[in-house]
Amino acid sequence: MTDTEATAAARGAGSAGEGSAFRVIEARDLCLTFETNDGPVHALSSVDLTVDRGEFVSFIGPSGCGKTTLLRVIADLEQPTSGSISVNGMSPEEARKARAYGYVFQAAALYPWRTIAGNVALPLEIMGLDKAEREARIKRNLELVNLAGFERKFPWQLSGGMQQRASIARALAVEPDLLLMDEPFGALDEIVRDHLNEQLNRLWDRTNKTVIFVTHSIPEAVFLSTKIVVMSPRPGRVHDVIECNLPRERTLDIRETPEFLEIAHRVRDGLRAGHAYDDE
Amino acid sequence: MIAGIPLTVLGGAAALLFAAIAAVTGTAAFSPAFVACGLLLLVAVGGAVLRRDDALGAAVVILSVHAAAVPLMLHIDSAPGEMDSGYWALLVSAWLMAWTSVTRLTQTSKKLPTGARRAVDLLIPLIFGLWLMLIWEAITRGAGVPQVLLPAPSAIWAKLTASLPILWADFVQTFLKAVIVGYVLGCGIGFGTAILVDRSPFLKRGLVPVGNMVSALPIIGIAPIMVMWFGFDWQSKAAVVVIMTFFPMLVNTLEGLSASSSMQRDLMRTYAASYGQTLWKLRLVEALPFIFNALKINSTLALIGAIVAEFFGTPIVGMGFRISTEVGRMNVDMVWAEIAVAALAGSAFYGALVLIERALTFWHPSNR
Numbered sequence: 001m002t003d004t005e006a007t008a009a010a011r012g013a014g015s016a017g018e019g020s021a022f023r024v025i026e027a028r029d030l031c032l033t034f035e036t037n038d039g040p041v042h043a044l045s046s047v048d049l050t051v052d053r054g055e056f057v058s059f060i061g062p063s064g065c066g067k068t069t070l071l072r073v074i075a076d077l078e079q080p081t082s083g084s085i086s087v088n089g090m091s092p093e094e095a096r097k098a099r100a101y102g103y104v105f106q107a108a109a110l111y112p113w114r115t116i117a118g119n120v121a122l123p124l125e126i127m128g129l130d131k132a133e134r135e136a137r138i139k140r141n142l143e144l145v146n147l148a149g150f151e152r153k154f155p156w157q158l159s160g161g162m163q164q165r166a167s168i169a170r171a172l173a174v175e176p177d178l179l180l181m182d183e184p185f186g187a188l189d190e191i192v193r194d195h196l197n198e199q200l201n202r203l204w205d206r207t208n209k210t211v212i213f214v215t216h217s218i219p220e221a222v223f224l225s226t227k228i229v230v231m232s233p234r235p236g237r238v239h240d241v242i243e244c245n246l247p248r249e250r251t252l253d254i255r256e257t258p259e260f261l262e263i264a265h266r267v268r269d270g271l272r273a274g275h276a277y278d279d280e
Numbered sequence: 281m282i283a284g285i286p287l288t289v290l291g292g293a294a295a296l297l298f299a300a301i302a303a304v305t306g307t308a309a310f311s312p313a314f315v316a317c318g319l320l321l322l323v324a325v326g327g328a329v330l331r332r333d334d335a336l337g338a339a340v341v342i343l344s345v346h347a348a349a350v351p352l353m354l355h356i357d358s359a360p361g362e363m364d365s366g367y368w369a370l371l372v373s374a375w376l377m378a379w380t381s382v383t384r385l386t387q388t389s390k391k392l393p394t395g396a397r398r399a400v401d402l403l404i405p406l407i408f409g410l411w412l413m414l415i416w417e418a419i420t421r422g423a424g425v426p427q428v429l430l431p432a433p434s435a436i437w438a439k440l441t442a443s444l445p446i447l448w449a450d451f452v453q454t455f456l457k458a459v460i461v462g463y464v465l466g467c468g469i470g471f472g473t474a475i476l477v478d479r480s481p482f483l484k485r486g487l488v489p490v491g492n493m494v495s496a497l498p499i500i501g502i503a504p505i506m507v508m509w510f511g512f513d514w515q516s517k518a519a520v521v522v523i524m525t526f527f528p529m530l531v532n533t534l535e536g537l538s539a540s541s542s543m544q545r546d547l548m549r550t551y552a553a554s555y556g557q558t559l560w561k562l563r564l565v566e567a568l569p570f571i572f573n574a575l576k577i578n579s580t581l582a583l584i585g586a587i588v589a590e591f592f593g594t595p596i597v598g599m600g601f602r603i604s605t606e607v608g609r610m611n612v613d614m615v616w617a618e619i620a621v622a623a624l625a626g627s628a629f630y631g632a633l634v635l636i637e638r639a640l641t642f643w644h645p646s647n648r
C-alpha cells in the first residue's frame with residue numbers, strides 16, 4: 001500500500017465521529033451467552049475493551065476462552081446478549097455494511113471452484129472494483145504472502161499452510177483499515193510464520209492499520225502487539241491487558257532483548273493466573 | 281500346468297472339447313462355419329494359456345474370439361431354430377473366451393499411457409454390449425424363440441431400419457416435443473420455486489407439502505385429466521412431464537441451497553455481499569451437484585412419463601401410441617424398435633448431462 005492510501009485511510013477514520021476520533025473499538029460490559037442443549041455457555045462475560053486507531057491488539061488465552069467469539073461480535077457475525085459495542089463509532093452492523101474490516105478466519109475457507117487468484121478476487125468483485133484494479137491487488141497481495149506463481153492453482157492443490165496464506169491475501173486485498181485475524185498463522189511452519197510476522201509488522205507500521213489478532217503464541221503476540229489482552233475461560237473474560245511499548249518497527253532480533261522477554265514473562269504469568277483462577 | 285489358468289479359460293476349453301466330441305461322434309450338425317468357429321476358439325484358448333500375461337496373448341485372444349463370433353452366427357442358418365448340443369457348447373465356449381478377453385484387456389490397459397487407457401475404458405462397455413447382443417441373437421435364433429416373446433436383435437434392427445420415417449415422427453412427437461418442453465418447464469419451475477421458497481419460510485411451509493402431494497399423484501390418474509385440460513396433442517404429455525419433474529427439482533435445489541458451510545456464508549457476510557451476490561457466487565455453486573442430481577433423475581422420469589401418458593389418448597403418432605397399438609397387433613419387433621430408440625435417446629440425454637456436470641463440478645471432492 002502507498003503512503004497516500006494510508007493517509008486517505010487515516011482521514012476515513014477521522015470522519016467516524018468527532019468525540020471519539022481515534023477510537024476504533026469501544027466495548028462496555030459485553031456479555032454473550034450461547035443457549036445450548038446442555039445449558040447456557042457463557043462465552044463472554046462483562047468484557048470491556050477499547051482499541052484506538054493504529055493499535056495492534058492481540059487476544060491470547062486458553063482454548064475456549066471466547067477469543068473467536070469476541071472477534072465475531074466485533075465483526076457482527078454474533079450478537080451480544082447484553083452490553084454495548086461500537087466499531088468506528090458505529091454499530092457493528094453498520095461497520096460491516098460499510099466494509100470497515102477484513103476478517104481472516106481460523107480456517108482458510110477458500111471456495112474450491114475458484115483458483116487462488118479467483119478466491120482473492122472474490123471480495124473485490126463483490127465491492128465492484130474494475131478488472132485492472134482487481135488484478136493489481138491480487139498480484140500485490142499474493143506476492144506479500146509468497147504465493148506468486150500459484151494464481152491458477154485450485155485451493156485443494158495447495159498445502160494447508162498455503163491455503164491459509166491465500167486467505168490472508170484475500171483479507172488484505174480488501175485493504176481495510178481494520179484487520180480482524182483469528183489465528184491466521186496457526187497452521188504455518190516456524191520459518192514462514194516468522195517471515196509473515198515481519199511482513200505483518202511492516203504492513204501495519206507503514207499503513208497505520210488497526211489490527212486485532214488472535215494467537216496462542218506468546219512470542220508472536222509480544223512481537224506484533226502494542227497491547228496484549230489476556231483472556232481466561234469459563235466464563236470467558238478479560239483477565240489482564242498488558243501494554244507492549246516496544247518500537248513500532250521491529251525485526252526478529254528484538255525477541256532476544258530484555259524488554260521483550262520481560263513482557264513475554266508478564267504475559268505468561270497472566271495466562272497462568274487465568275488458568276489457576278479456573279481451577280478454583 | 282493347470283494352476284494359474286483362469287477358470288473362464290478352463291471352462292472355455294472344456295466347452296470347446298465337448299463341441300468337438302459332439303461333432304466328431306456325429307451327434308451334432310456339422311458345417312464349415314462350425315469348423316471355422318471351433319478353430320478360432322482353439323486359437324483363443326491357446327493364446328490365453330500359452331501367453332498368459334503379455335500384450336501379444338491378449339491381442340490374440342481378443343482378435344480370435346471376436347472373429348469366431350462371425351462363423352458362430354453363420355452356423356445358425358444351417359438349421360435355424362433347432363440347434364443341438366454341439367452348437368450350445370460352442371456358444372458357451374465363445375462366451376467364456378469373450379469374458380477372458382475383457383479381463384485380459386483390463387489387465388493390459390493398466391500398463392498403457394493415459395490416453396490409450398481411456399480408449400480401452402470406453403471399449404470395454406462396448407464389447408460387453410456387443411456380446412449381450414450376440415448371445416441374445418444366438419439364443420433367440422438358435423432355439424427358435426417365437427417372435428412374439430422375444431425377437432432377435434437382427435429382426436429388431438431390420439424393422440428399425442425399414443421404419444425410420446415412422447420412428448422419426450414418433451421421436452419428434454414424444455421426445456423433441458413432449459419430453460423436452462415438459463422437462464425444461466418442469467425443471468425450470470421447480471428451480472424457480474426453490475429459490476422463492478428459500479427466501480420465504482412462509483412459502484416453505486405452504487408449498488413443499490403441496491408439491492409433495494402433487495408428486496405422489498399416480499401418473500395413470502393425471503394423464504387423462506391433462507388430456508382433458510390440454511387436448512390430445514403433445515401439450516398434455518408435456519404437462520404430465522412437468523408434474524413429474526417439478527418436485528425432484530424443488531426438493532434437490534432446496535437441499536443444495538443449504539449445502540454451503542456456515543463459514544463460507546459468514547465470509548460473504550463480512551464482505552457485506554447482497555443476497556443476490558451470495559446466491560450467485562456461493563450458494564448456487566454449492567447447490568450444483570444437487571441440481572444435477574435432479575436433472576439426471578428427471579431425464580429418465582420425463583421419458584417414462586411422456587411415453588406412458590400417450591397410452592391415455594393421443595393423435596396417431598408418438599412412441600407411447602406406437603407401442604400400445606403395435607403390441608395389440610402382435611408386431612412386437614416394432615415395439616422393440618421403439619424401445620431401442622427410447623433407450624438410445626434416454627442414454628444420450630443422460631450422458632450429455634453427466635458430461636456437463638463433470639465440467640461444472642470438477643471442484644467437488646467426488647470428482648477431483
Ligand SMILES: Nc1ncnc2c1ncn2[C@@H]1O[C@H](COP(=O)(O)OP(=O)(O)OP(=O)(O)O)[C@@H](O)[C@H]1O
Pocket residue numbers: 034035036041042043062063064065066067068069070106236
Ligand atoms: N455457536 C456456538 N454455540 C454454542 N457454543 C458456542 C458457539 N460458539 C462458541 N461456543 C462456545 O463458546 C466458548 C468460546 O468459544 P470460542 O470459539 O470463542 O473459543 P476460542 O477462544 O476461540 O478457542 P480456540 O482457541 O480453541 O479457537 C466455547 O466454550 C465454545 O464451546
Ligand SMILES: [Mg+2]
Pocket residue numbers: 067068069106182
Ligand atoms: Mg477460536
